Amino acid sequence: MALEVKFGVPGLPYFGMHMHEPFADPDTGFTVSTDAASWYERGVALADSEHHREALACFERTLALCPDHIGAWVFRGVELIHLDQFEEALNSCDQALRLNPKEQEAWTFRGVALHRLGRFREAYASYDRALGLRRQGVGQRWLQGLKRFFKLFAVNRQSC
Numbered sequence: 001m002a003l004e005v006k007f008g009v010p011g012l013p014y015f016g017m018h019m020h021e022p023f024a025d026p027d028t029g030f031t032v033s034t035d036a037a038s039w040y041e042r043g044v045a046l047a048d049s050e051h052h053r054e055a056l057a058c059f060e061r062t063l064a065l066c067p068d069h070i071g072a073w074v075f076r077g078v079e080l081i082h083l084d085q086f087e088e089a090l091n092s093c094d095q096a097l098r099l100n101p102k103e104q105e106a107w108t109f110r111g112v113a114l115h116r117l118g119r120f121r122e123a124y125a126s127y128d129r130a131l132g133l134r135r136q137g138v139g140q141r142w143l144q145g146l147k148r149f150f151k152l153f154a155v156n157r158q159s160c
Contacts, residue, residue: 036066040058040062040072042058043056043061043062046058047078052079052082052083060076068099070099070103073096074106074109076092077106077109077110078109081109081112084116087113089112090110090113093110104130104133107127107130107133108126108130111126114126
């Protein structure tokens with residue numbers, strides 16, 4: 001079964017390849033493989049360089065290989081926001097949240113998509129949820145550190 005890889009980034013050539021053949025991109029030096037992690041990493045690199053359509057294609061390829069990849073769902077939503085496809089971006093963020101309701105970035109970008117759709121109350125509720133998860137994460141790390149401190153203190157006290 002052959003896979004055609006086409007990227008619309010200037011300078012990136014068309015590659016025709018078979019599913020088992022990774023290739024090196026001559027412009028970036030990235031090794032492009034057919035596994036989900038490689039497609040995801042390439043998508044992140046393309047997103048960082050503001051090649052949103054190409055990044056979106058990589059995240060969609062990641063999801064075709066690994067439908068439960070939460071990061072790819074979130075990044076797909078982000079790229080769709082950049083491409084003014086807000087309803088579809090919202091769907092991507094919602095899918096990420098179905099997989100992990102505590103995914104802070106999914107809540108944040110869900111809020112952005114809702115905001116762009118003019119659904120402000122829902123957007124602010126999503127932002128609040130993202131901030132709550134962030135505070136919760138900070139609080140949990142603080143409590144864990146405090147527990148470790150008291151555990152070490154108790155051990156040191158017993159040894160005296």
